[in-house]
Every structure is written in C-alpha cells, then in structure tokens.
Amino acid sequence: MTILDSKGRLFGKISLLDLGAVLVILLVIVGIFFIPGTGSVAQIPGSSAEKSVEVDLIVRGLSVRKPEDLMSQFREEKKTNIVIRNQPSGQVDIISVKELPRLVIVPQPDGSAKALPDPRPDTFSTDILMTLGGQATITNDGPVLGNSKLKIGTPVELEGKDYNFNASVIDVRVE
Known part of the structure; x- marks a missing residue:
C-alpha cells in the first residue's frame, strides 16, 4: 500500500486538504486560547512616562447661535470629553478659551491686502482657540492620550453636555 494515492489521500483514507484544514484550525485555537497576547495593538513601544500635557486646538466655523453662552459654559464646566481619531480618550481640563x-481679506488700491474686521451681521459662525490640559503617556514618538498619538494636525472631537464639534491640534506642549 502506498502512502499517497492518485487522489491525494494519505493511506487511501484521509485527504491531505482535510488534514491541512484541521491542522490550521487547531493552530488557531491554540493561538487564541493558550498563547497569551502582548496587549492591544494600539500600545506603542518605547519609553513611557506619565506627564502633564497642554494642547492648543483651533475650531473654525463653529455654527452656534450665541457664542458667549458656549464660552461661559466652557469656563463653568472646566472639563470636556475628547475623542481622538474616533477613539474616546477620556476627559481633559479646559485651561483657556478665546473667541477669535x-x-x-480686503484688497487695497495699491494691490496689497489687509485683514479687517468682518462688517457682516451675525452669521452664526465663530472661531475658537482652546487650550486643554491632561495627563498623557510620553513615548519616543511623542505624547499618547488614551492610546492615540497626539500631534499637530490631529483632528479631535470635543463632546460635552450641550455640544459636540471637531477641532484641530495646532500645538502640543509637554510640561
């Protein structure tokens, strides 16, 4: 009796494809249940220390009826929830809020341009500069807040009791 016949069966009884599929399934089961993982893929290797971080955000064209009410709400609450790259990253302190x-841009007769105050009536749009503060893990690649790297240009979402809007990081300072 031959070990492998013309139909690809081992000893004429077990197909090599079936045997391979059973081995792959067993290896997957062993890998999932018996070999511990090293943690989340989002964990970043390198030196890690918890430090205080300040982040400047800019919000452009926020549609709001009364910007002064929103500014006072920021000053009263002192905290906001932050979402970085669609990943909730906890709460951070609101250090300062400034309406820009x-x-x-107005062209001048000599061909130059000047930035002048907008003369149009209230258009329900405002620009805000915010400074947020919190604790972040410092790695070789920079600060990590809630398993998300925090760098200039990173889009973030701020969420509170009465608001939810997007902003962009313009500065990150490690204390």
Whole structure:
C-alpha cells in the first residue's frame, strides 16, 4: 500500500486538504486560547512616562447661535470629553478659551491686502482657540492620550453636555 494515492489521500483514507484544514484550525485555537497576547495593538513601544500635557486646538466655523453662552459654559464646566481619531480618550481640563475675531481679506488700491474686521451681521459662525490640559503617556514618538498619538494636525472631537464639534491640534506642549 502506498502512502499517497492518485487522489491525494494519505493511506487511501484521509485527504491531505482535510488534514491541512484541521491542522490550521487547531493552530488557531491554540493561538487564541493558550498563547497569551502582548496587549492591544494600539500600545506603542518605547519609553513611557506619565506627564502633564497642554494642547492648543483651533475650531473654525463653529455654527452656534450665541457664542458667549458656549464660552461661559466652557469656563463653568472646566472639563470636556475628547475623542481622538474616533477613539474616546477620556476627559481633559479646559485651561483657556478665546473667541477669535472674524476677519475678511480686503484688497487695497495699491494691490496689497489687509485683514479687517468682518462688517457682516451675525452669521452664526465663530472661531475658537482652546487650550486643554491632561495627563498623557510620553513615548519616543511623542505624547499618547488614551492610546492615540497626539500631534499637530490631529483632528479631535470635543463632546460635552450641550455640544459636540471637531477641532484641530495646532500645538502640543509637554510640561
């Protein structure tokens, strides 16, 4: 009796494809249940220390009826929830909030341009500069807040009791 016949069966009884499939399934089961993992894929290797971080955010064109009410709410609450790259990253402190003036570029007769205050009536749009603070893990690649790297240009989402809007990181300072 031959070990492998013309139909690819071992000793004429077990197909090599079936045997291979059973071995793959067993290896997957062993890998899942018996070999412990090293943790989340989002964990970043390197030196890690917990430090205080300040982040400056800019919010452009936020549609709000009364910006002064929103500013006072930020000052009263002192904390906000932050979402980085669609991953909830906990709560951070609101250190400062500043409403930016609305400006319009106006061409001048000599060909130059000037930024002047926008003369249009209230258009329900405002720009805000915010400074947030919190604890972040410092790695070789920079600060990590809630398993998400925090760098200039990173889009973040701020969420509170009465608001939910997007902002962009413009500065990160490690204390």
